[in-house]
């Protein structure tokens with residue numbers, strides 16, 4: 001199997017860009033991160049052309065022939081099983097039910113590993129922590145709430161259908177003021193994603209701004225769409241705005257509460273928090289809210305070693321890979337699988 005072809009490419013298909021990373025046989029990055037436009041809404045054929053463009057740029061950037069690339073790791077922004085996407089998300093219709101992995105593999109003449117973006121980012125965070133060897137669980141609040149679990153040794157746990165760690169659709173015991181359960185994008189109610197995500201942020205903000213106590217809030221003095229107001233909420237939180245802080249505090253608490261139950265299932269060595277909040281100046285505060293929710297639900301045995309009660313056994317860290325984590329993870333996975 002070994003040949004001169006000893007480079008491995010990670011391709012991360014996002015809604016606006018495709019990010020690509022190349023690693024060599026020693027798992028060292030070769031060349032720089034490449035970004036090309038994502039054409040996911042134009043269908044998979046248009047996207048495959050962008051992936052080929054990204055591979056050309058990766059090879060050029062590393063000073064190698066494209067033929068030296070021996071395998072591909074690909075992640076997609078939708079649930080998929082065995083190389084086939086079944087949830088549409090923001091993709092064009094032709095992605096759904098198509099053997100994307102098989103078609104891409106045939107087109108490139110290369111083996112392709114394919115998974116979702118949460119799994120890919122988890123592998124990336126693992127790969128970037130070279131000293132870390134135990135399991136790692138990632139939770140990434142973004143548009144939705146993604147997750148991933150990497151086992152000791154670096155292999156992602158995908159589940160038999162590729163649908164493990166769909167943490168955003170685990171139910172949490174929280175209710176609205178009127179006792180109802182919030183609706184989720186998946187069609188169910190009461191999912192964690194309906195509390196902890198950008199979608200949840202928009203819904204919560206709209207509900208709060210309708211209350212008399214926030215009538216004088218600056219966000220109530222504009223006709224901007226709720227999506228724009230929610231986008232500005234981070235800035236407000238960074239400046240200590242009471243409304244913004246209360247909304248993010250609730251999100252952090254519920255995320256911590258969810259993590260406590262997930263830790264009860266997986267007992268991971270490290271919990272990594274990803275998503276856009278990792279880049280905000282109030283992230284330290286957000287982490288204390290996560291830990292509040294965690295402490296409310298977790299048994300102390302999961303928080304502190306029974307042998308040394310001063311030693312925390314469940315550690316939390318912010319993601320370090322930023323939006324390159326998924327591409328890095330897929331390059332790493334391709335090397336692990338196809339070298």
Ligand SMILES: [Zn+2]
Pocket residue numbers: 168169184185186187188191193
């Ligand atoms: Zn759901």
